[in-house]
Amino acid sequence: MSLRGRQPLPDLPDATSPRAGEFAKSGRTRRRILDAAIAVLARSGYAGLSIAEVAAEAGLSRPAMIYHFPTRRALVEALVAHVTRERVRLYEEGVAGLRDRPDFAERAVDLAWEQAASPVFAAFAELAQAARTDAELAEFFRPAMAAFDDARRDAAGRIFPDDLRAVAGFDLARDAVRFLVEGVTQQDGIVRDRSRRLAALRAFTRLLVTSPEGRALLARALAAAEEGGR
Template identity: 40%
Template sequence: YVTLRRIEMFETAMSKIEPGHDRVAEAIDEAWRQNQTEEYRAYSELSNAAHTDPDLAAVFRPAMAAYDLARRKTAMALFSAQEKRAEGFHLRRDVTRFLLDGLATHGWFGDDGDTRAAQILQFLKVLAREPESRRLLAKAARDATARPDRREPRKPPSRRG
């Protein structure tokens, strides 16, 4: 339910962003607003719990994949063909999404939390607009694809009595 509700909220909000506006800034602001909702908090809690609960993971991982696909389709409909063809488009989307998610989930900064959150939102908007930032992210994506890290993940130490 929470995933379907988040998809609906995201699609509805993004469909209201009008051409000619700063779509990137509006999309970032809206994604941040949505990360302040009860739906986001429930989604975040379920996502975290799914890491350690195999039964929940079996149900929730497909829901998370559906949400990711819906966000991707919505972005593809929101932005122009030129914007979507720009190098690093999807990486910028991912960086924005996961930084906002982390900020919403773990961004308890104390007294200056609102200021720091505003600075991070502004950083993401600059990152999305600046050609040099776009080039650096595109290079990072190319480099990661060309030379993937092939190391096996570390296994936890065995428990021997």
């Protein structure tokens, strides 16, 4: 199962698709540029993202780069959409590959930890952090974040096995794993005894979604939230 052949994230244009009257090569060149921009973001952060550095990373001349993305704003707008689409693609294809495994839930948790260590996630996290204080970036990133959240929910609804989706607290479990993993990865505040603590967090997220105790805790949290909302 893949995003290919579907029309995911319709509100986020795919800059890698050839435009009217273009050869396919132009779309491939834009993908090369945007993939290079992901590498630059992951390595140098949002402040280090420049036309010149991305062109160098992509192995293109500055004029060739500017032909496709004449300004940094144009590059950033396309990059936000590209990074978001890549995160959804990686997530969807990753969980789809686990569908027939008896340990689906445990492996899905492991997948979240593994993908959080990828350059695509690092680039997404850099954009999320910078969008807090950069109004121009936020203009592009906030709608992309909403589209990403919707797309992950849609993918989980289509791909996760029926017995997992029927469990009370399914959405809460997904949120708890996602935001714990992302928070740990983005803040990187675990310094002392790092390997042991990370291993414990990874084990905790597995138990949360696979053990009877974890599922009971999710059910209690849902009940408390409903009670508090009355």
